[in-house]
Amino acid sequence: MTTLQSAIRGIRPLTGxxxxxxxxxxxxxxxxxxxxxxxFGVLATLIVTIVLExxxxxxxxxxxxxxxxxxDEAGARPAILGxxxxxxxxxxxxxxxxxxxxxxxxxxxxxxxxxxxxxxLNVQNLAAVPSIVYGLLALAFLSMLGVRDKSIVIGGALxxxxxILPVVIIATREALRAVPAEIRQASLAxxxxxLQTTWRQTLPAAVPGIATGTILALSRALxxxxxxxxxxxxxxxxxxxxxxLSGYTTLPIQIFGWTGRPQAGFHELAAATSVLLLVxxxxxxxxxxxxxxxxxxxx
Amino acid sequence: xxxxxxxxxxxxxxxxxxxxxSPSPSLRGRRRPGEALAKVALRLAAGITIVTTLxxxxxxxxxxLGFFAEVPVSDFLFGDRWAPxxxxxxxxxxxxxxxxxxxxxISLAVAVxxxxxxxxxLSEYASAxxxxxxxxxxxxxxxxxxxxxxxxxxxxVQATVLREWLQLPTGAFSVLAAGLVMGVxxxxxxxxxxxxxxxxxxxxxxxxxxxxGANRMQTTLRVVFxxxxxxxxxAVVLGVSRAVGETMIVAIAAGNQAVVxxxxxxQGQTMTGFIxxxxxxxxxxxxxxxxxxxxxxxxxxxxxxxINAISIALVRRxxxxx
Numbered sequence: 001m002t003t004l005q006s007a008i009r010g011i012r013p014l015t016g017x018x019x020x021x022x023x024x025x026x027x028x029x030x031x032x033x034x035x036x037x038x039x040f041g042v043l044a045t046l047i048v049t050i051v052l053e054x055x056x057x058x059x060x061x062x063x064x065x066x067x068x069x070x071x072d073e074a075g076a077r078p079a080i081l082g083x084x085x086x087x088x089x090x091x092x093x094x095x096x097x098x099x100x101x102x103x104x105x106x107x108x109x110x111x112x113x114x115x116x117x118x119x120x121l122n123v124q125n126l127a128a129v130p131s132i133v134y135g136l137l138a139l140a141f142l143s144m145l146g147v148r149d150k151s152i153v154i155g156g157a158l159x160x161x162x163x164i165l166p167v168v169i170i171a172t173r174e175a176l177r178a179v180p181a182e183i184r185q186a187s188l189a190x191x192x193x194x195l196q197t198t199w200r201q202t203l204p205a206a207v208p209g210i211a212t213g214t215i216l217a218l219s220r221a222l223x224x225x226x227x228x229x230x231x232x233x234x235x236x237x238x239x240x241x242x243x244x245l246s247g248y249t250t251l252p253i254q255i256f257g258w259t260g261r262p263q264a265g266f267h268e269l270a271a272a273t274s275v276l277l278l279v280x281x282x283x284x285x286x287x288x289x290x291x292x293x294x295x296x297x298x299x
Numbered sequence: 300x301x302x303x304x305x306x307x308x309x310x311x312x313x314x315x316x317x318x319x320x321s322p323s324p325s326l327r328g329r330r331r332p333g334e335a336l337a338k339v340a341l342r343l344a345a346g347i348t349i350v351t352t353l354x355x356x357x358x359x360x361x362x363x364l365g366f367f368a369e370v371p372v373s374d375f376l377f378g379d380r381w382a383p384x385x386x387x388x389x390x391x392x393x394x395x396x397x398x399x400x401x402x403x404x405i406s407l408a409v410a411v412x413x414x415x416x417x418x419x420x421l422s423e424y425a426s427a428x429x430x431x432x433x434x435x436x437x438x439x440x441x442x443x444x445x446x447x448x449x450x451x452x453x454x455x456v457q458a459t460v461l462r463e464w465l466q467l468p469t470g471a472f473s474v475l476a477a478g479l480v481m482g483v484x485x486x487x488x489x490x491x492x493x494x495x496x497x498x499x500x501x502x503x504x505x506x507x508x509x510x511x512g513a514n515r516m517q518t519t520l521r522v523v524f525x526x527x528x529x530x531x532x533x534a535v536v537l538g539v540s541r542a543v544g545e546t547m548i549v550a551i552a553a554g555n556q557a558v559v560x561x562x563x564x565x566q567g568q569t570m571t572g573f574i575x576x577x578x579x580x581x582x583x584x585x586x587x588x589x590x591x592x593x594x595x596x597x598x599x600x601x602x603x604x605x606i607n608a609i610s611i612a613l614v615r616r617x618x619x620x621x
Binding site (some may be wrong): 019020022024025028029031032033034035036038039040042043045046049050053096097100101103104105108109116118119122123125126128129130131132133134135136137139140141143162165166169193194195219222223224225226229230231232234252255256259260267270271274277278281282285289 | 331334337338340341342344345346347348349351352354355357358359361362412413414415416417419420424433435436437438439440442443444445446447448449450451453454455480483486512513514515516517537540543544545546547550551571574575578579584592593596599600603604607
């Protein structure tokens with residue numbers, strides 16, 4: 001309570017309600033608004049500049065053509081397909097694993113056990129590790145297995161899976177925690193085993209929260225480029241990826257590649273691809289928020 | 300509190316049966332091998348996270364040992380010339396560290412005031428309806444991919460704003476442009492965590508302050524802010540660790556010349572920028588060039604771990620429990 005005491009000492013008594021209209025508080029409020037205006041102003045500028053720059057190249061060619069040496073013939077078809085392959089593989093690897101880990105921690109783990117406490121601390125730490133380090137991890141792992149060409153779908157998906165696993169675990173745990181204990185107690189009282197209770201009562205009740213968290217995590221993976229860059233994903237891909245061992249490129253990597261080219265035409269392509277990526281990400285976020293608002297039960 | 304096994308057979312149930320420390324078989328029902336197996340599987344899934352951490356440590360440490368066998372640690376940490384690909388190679392990491400320091404400091408100079416301002420407005424001033432509009436907007440800001448921020452930093456902030464409009468003496472890249480845009484990227488992180496911290500301050504404190512005649516600004520700055528300090532520190536520190544680890548913005552807009560940065564209008568290569576750029580060149584597994592990537596990665600990992608540890612210590616130091 002020392003803060004409160006020192007705070008009280010610092011307050012000069014004011015008479016009446018005029019305190020809010022003094023120059024100090026008014027300037028303060030203006031500064032607060034200014035900080036939001038600046039942040040959203042930058043967001044608006046970003047969107048307007050990339051839309052304006054990308055418009056000339058935002059045509060059907062972007063979806064149907066392969067990268068080319070001339071910007072007016074190039075498209076992002078392999079990058080679109082590559083992103084779909086990598087994110088689908090990431091989802092298949094991460095979602096069951098993340099939910100299982102969260103169920104263990106939230107429903108079955110004895111919090112006094114040192115192993116479980118270690119896992120908890122560890123998940124929080126992993127969430128703060130820079131994404132590029134996950135790229136180095138996947139690079140070292142693939143080297144250890146003796147893989148020569150590390151730019152393959154399964155390699156990229158491995159790095160992204162490990163990157164978003166802590167995010168999925170944390171979101172799932174929060175969703176499970178929001179399910180009231182009475183549901184579990186009622187199920188147990190009717191003779192269900194703990195596992196049946198989890199599978200038939202707790203998990204179904206938590207599905208909206210889990211879905212929201214998972215979609216947000218996958219949208220983060222979709223926009224991520226650094227770990228894939230470390231795995232050498234920046235190559236000239238002029239074919240459709242067709243399997244887990246296939247070479248690939250993704251939308252963020254393609255944007256990075258085109259940004260580095262000297263010709264202005266490629267910068268327009270990078271902007272057009274950025275618009276596409278932003279639209280997809282916004283749609284994913286909107287779906288996640290919709291699920292949260294529509295299906296989340298208030299207990 | 301919702302753990303099932305912790306309660307089953309734990310003190311909660313056993314207290315009803317003081318005579319029997321463990322429930323008799325008839326009370327426990329039929330044994331279910333499938334159930335036990337499923338629990339082991341769940342436990343293994345949670346264990347993957349530990350394997351990941353051990354994997355990161357091993358993946359960074361093993362090649363780094365190879366690197367430090369050839370380059371003395373002191374040359375690496377205190378050398379001021381970074382030229383790993385030159386014939387006369389030099390591995391002083393200071394140029395990379397100074398560039399990281401510049402981009403981090405510039406981004407925090409943007410993100411801390413903007414993020415805290417937004418958090419105060421949302422938590423102390425905004426109506427519920429306004430908050431419902433502003434929070435999703437902040438989430439959009441957090442959802443923009445970093446490669447798009449990088450493109451914006453290079454094409455608009457550096458080329459148009461700094462060079463064309465302000466006529467500043469700067470080249471195609473600068474740590475200033477990268478840092479400024481990175482700051483905007485970090486705003487939502489700082490805003491949302493410190494808003495949570497300020498919203499958690501009990502209403503009674505604000506009412507007490509108002510009853511003593513304080514206006515809203517005084518209440519915010521002298522009562523709510525100190526009370527939420529531990530959460531605010533956690534938010535800022537998380538911002539620092541995101542700035543240090545951010546890759547794409549600096550790889551695109553900060554440049555790729557590893558020189559000791561003395562002026563923010565200069566270009567520079569950060570630690571993450573080096574890893575991203577060096578990975579583009581195909582380096583043979585086991586070569587010194589390949590090991591260099593991991594040595595820099597190890598330094599980056601140690602710095603983020605250190606930042607996290609400082610954060611935990613500061614949060615404990617300033618925690619106010621209500």
